Amino acid sequence: MNSSNGMFKGFLYRYGKIMTAYILLTVAVWIMGMILLPQFLMVDYSFWAVDEVAQAKAMNQVAVLETRLDRLDAEIRAAQKEMRAAGDAAEKDRISRRIADLERRAGEVEAGFVPLDKAISDPPRAYGLKNYAYLAKNTLHRSIFFKTMVVSLTVTFTAFLLCYPIAYYLAQVVNKQTAAVVFIGLITPYWVNEILRTFAWLMMLSQNGLINIALQALGIVDAPVDFLNNNSGVIIGMVYCYVLFMVFPIYNTLDTLDHNQIEAARDLGAGWWRIHTRIAIPHAKPGIAVGCIMTFMVAAGTYAVPSILGGTSSLWFTQVIYSWFFDGGNWNQGSAYAFVLLVLCIVFIMAMTRLFKVRLEDIAK
């Protein structure tokens, strides 16, 4: 209490009343209204399902009430007919009293619809693990989930293998002028829309794309390779789209490595393999961790690349989530799947920070 009071005073001293109000209010709205509450609500969604038993019961009752109402309506119409045919005033009076009674009963029946309608349009919620159990039991969805995980790991590892030499080259081998030119070559594709980058690879990898033409012309394959329906298209496209998430963090850490250390190691007789495994890679650890986290996260969480390069027979987990929301109309199920994806990413982040002994603070630099 005391420390938060002191903190508040510090804010007032430094920023004044109006600025303090702006800062605290804006941060509160952002954290609560945009980050935490939406996430909590999504998790909440994932733990309940529409109580189908209660909903079906309500629908049955509605049907019962409807027949009862129909019968009453028929009786009222019959009575009205009798009324028109009736001769003396006493009989008319008797019939009109009967109609009034029937109408009262019809009104009662109609009132009975109100709670039932609510039970159907806003059905009762049954909390439980039903949505998660569904994922565990559905073999197709389960295999898509594991495939997403394995392929994302493959993409991450491939990107690391491809990017480490480039990052090392830029940070330690060439002068700044050349590095700047290479950087432009690397950044240019990154500024082009992700969809267009992926489309460029669709042109390369399709049945009569450039790679298949080249492979056939060189006599390596007889028939065109179907890159799009095995996972290779997705892997190639993702590595292409996300390499920069790997290059930059590794470059940033390698850039701080004193080149004299490498010279010293070389003078003392270390070969290039030892220089990398004992000096450069240990130094670049935080960068490697960050690169792997970012690459894995965007790979596992992307919708764009697999939807373009994935073909129809290799769905991605995000595509399953999407179809729960917009084709299946079951947001609860979709939220459960989304939460599973989020947990996967969190587990990966935690594993990497442990493995490479970096802190979250270092990540976003």
Next chain:
Amino acid sequence: MTSKKILSLFTHAYVVFFLCYMLLPLAIMAAAAFNKHSIPTVMPWKGATLEWFAILFNDGILWKAVVNSFIIGAGVICLSIPIGLAGALFLMQLSSKARSLFYAVMVSPILTPGVIIGISTLVFWNTFGVSGGIFLTIIGQTTFISSFCMLLFMARLQRFDKSLEEAALDLGASQHQVFFRVVLPFLRPTIITAVGIAFLQSFENYNTTLFVIGAQSTMTIRIAGMVRLGLTPEVNALALIFIGLTVTAAIAYELKRRAEKRRQAVQKEAAKQADAMAPIAPGADMVPA
């Protein structure tokens, strides 16, 4: 020595290969914009044409989506810059323990897959009866773009000399004056950078937007639709324009950077000469470069 040479040759060859890997697909995509063939390809080449550009400029649906993208981008800038700035100012004032906790929460949107930000935004606003559209897209994108802006502001504020603020306060400036006359001018370059980055992030976002855009469309959403459902080289024409803009911007940036460097070098040289010629001279900047 020779093994070193081979290694160096190998490294250079690899870099060239890597650059080809990055740039060749884009070059081919751009080249296909001029092919008469009705599907996007460079082989077979059926002759050069500008027809696809004409089709692109007359594509009303696409241009409407582009307008939406600009509206959303403007909205995201208007929200994420103030939020990111407030977040950075907030964190700078916290003790280190509280700071790491809040920091983790405030950068978490960057580390969360975009689809999940889209879903949580959709679910949250649905309880208030707001369904997908331009408004929700602005909100969803702002959630994580604010984190990027915050990081930019924090990096800049870490280099801020606090004694400037203290001095201004001591000399009787109100906190308001300090903020608007000292802190904000110091942050100006970062604000410009943040505006640019926020806009680019918003403009090219797909994964979050997909879940919150509803029946509306943005340019990226529209392109994805064109790519997935039967397409013509119109997309290639658009890609060529994008690549042209990017390359121009990159070259302009690099030229500007080099000119800046040269200017600084010249200034340094002039200062050195001035020092050498007149060690007690009042100002080196009086000497013409």
